[in-house]
Amino acid sequence: MPELISCLICGRKFTSPEPLGKMIPGLGYVCAMDFPGFAAGFQVGRTGSVEGERVMEDPAVAARDRNVEKLERLLAFDVTPREIAAFLDEYVVGQAAAKRATAVAVYNHHRARQVKGVEISKSNMLFIGPTGVGKTEVARTLARFLEVPFTIADATNFTPAGYVGDDVENMLMGLMMSADGDEQWAAHGMVFIDEIDKTRRMSADNPSITRDIGGECVQQAMLKILEGTEARLPFFGGRKHPQGKNITINTKDILFIGSGAFEGLPEIVAKLMRQGETGLGFRATARSRKDDSDYRILQEAPQHILQEALLEYGFIPEFVGRFPVIVPFQGLEREEFRQILTRVRHSVLAQQEALFALDGVDLVFTDDAIDAIISQAVEMKSGARALRSLVERAVAQARFELPQRGRGRVRCTINAESVKTGDFVVTPLATGQDEPLAEVHDAHAGG
Incomplete structure (x- = not known):
């Protein structure tokens, strides 16, 4: 039987070195899975030089000092x-109540250590x-x-151990x-858990029917991490195994933000508010609202109603208790779409203008083009995410045609027709006259 070799990092045994693994002179073997994170160490082992040590150590030391x-x-x-909240206002349009609640929660989180x-x-x-x-942009x-x-992190990827x-x-x-790679600095970071609503129980009415691998079991597995625990991570990711090297991070100072659309939750809240005995005001508000799926009802609901609705939605009480601050976000209005396009720092339009400017093109969106983009975004019902795809589609043809070597500066005008067809108008800045792109191409072809 051939002699087995063991990986220095994970301890796994092999009959022969893997093609992508490495034998480190004077140290031993590092398997293909663990070698990428060991590359700097391999450089030192291979050269034995002071330069090799500098390559390995200096970036890490400098990063740790900054941290x-x-x-x-x-x-x-x-x-x-x-x-x-003022900083959030520079980058996130609307959601004033959500930004205020978030600002207070962040303030409390960091002041609590003092x-x-x-x-x-x-x-x-x-x-x-x-x-x-x-939601993601705020975080x-x-x-x-x-x-x-x-x-x-994507909550839909999580499963219980095993x-x-x-x-x-x-x-x-x-x-x-x-x-x-600094675990002490990582222990003061933020984790945004997206799609957390997908971890609801499969059967909210009867949680004991079957083992809910992606739902309640994942909620249970998260409890200690959310509260604060010494979490052990495999040195190079993946699943933990007994012989592998682990990193330990204390999660008590990590701020966790769960996020999701929670489709159907507004209807549950509306029902609970109609049934509640908290006063005629809540009942009248709930009855007068034509669409119970309107997320604005979440801001009208008291905290205990929101928590009760989350339990009915399919979350266990312990899990709901790990998120004491519930922050409702509202759908966007047309004017907020306009602000996202035109006023927010690093807006989608500003990004495109900067890209076109590199090629000597002054990009201009007319008011009717912006209106057309907003109308399509509202119809798509995917919020601000639709704006980027709509803008990029409107300028795609211009982005392909206009970058040309040796040509003077021009203005590219995107109008409502451009949003529909991708056509656009080019104005040579020297003459100031609008000139269709086809004529510009003909002129170049004939010259």
Whole structure:
């Protein structure tokens, strides 16, 4: 029987080296799965040079030093909720109530560490609202403002230990990457759990009918991580195994934000408000609303109604309790679509204008073009996400035709017809006269 070789990292045994694995001189074998993260170490082992050590060590040391500075600033947190909300206003249109609630929750989360002698519960948040209204952008902007590690995890990928899929702990691997592998810095980051509504029980009425692998079992598996625990992660991702190397992250200071569309939840809230004995005001509001699927009803509902609705929706009480701050988001109005296109910093139109400018093209959208884009976005019912695809489709033909070497600066005008057909008008800035693209092409072809 041939002698087995073992991987230095995970401990797995092989009869012979894998094609993509590496034998590190003087150290041993690293398997193909673990080698990518060991590449710098391989460089040192291969060359034995001071330069090799610098390649391996300097970036990590520099990153860790930067992280220490950021952590010190975060621990001395003195930003006000108004300042947080003002920063969000620069990047996210509308959702004033949601931004205020988020700003307060973030403020409480980071100030809680400065309180001595009193243990303050975490301010994990649950974002509820239709698709494309800014839930992810609020979280991403918060992380940028706070300068903390940030990752987005997809709850639909999670399964309990022992089943095919990702362990819930793997949501922290992205945080480690965002923190440059520094587990202490990662322990102060933010995790955005998207599609968390998909972890509802399959049968809310009878949870014990069958083992709900992707629903209640995943909720149960998340509880300790959301509350705060010493989570063990496999050194190079994937599933944990007994002989593998692990990283430990304490999750007590990580801010978790669950997010989802929660389709059908507004109807449950409307029903509970009609049934409730909290006063004629709530009942009248619920009765007068023609469409119970309107997400605005979530902002009118008291906290206990929202929590009761989440239980009926298919979440276990312990899971709902891990998200004490429930933040409803509303659908976008036409004027908010317009602001997203034209006024928000780094808007879709501003991005396209910058790209065209690199090729000597001044890109202009007429008012009727913007109106046409908004009308189509409203019909698509996918929120702000529709805007990017509609704008890119409107400029696609111009993006292909206009970049040309040796030509002077021109203006490209996108109008309502462009949104429908992709056609556009080019104006040579020297003459100031509108000239159809076909004539421009003919002129080049004939010259």
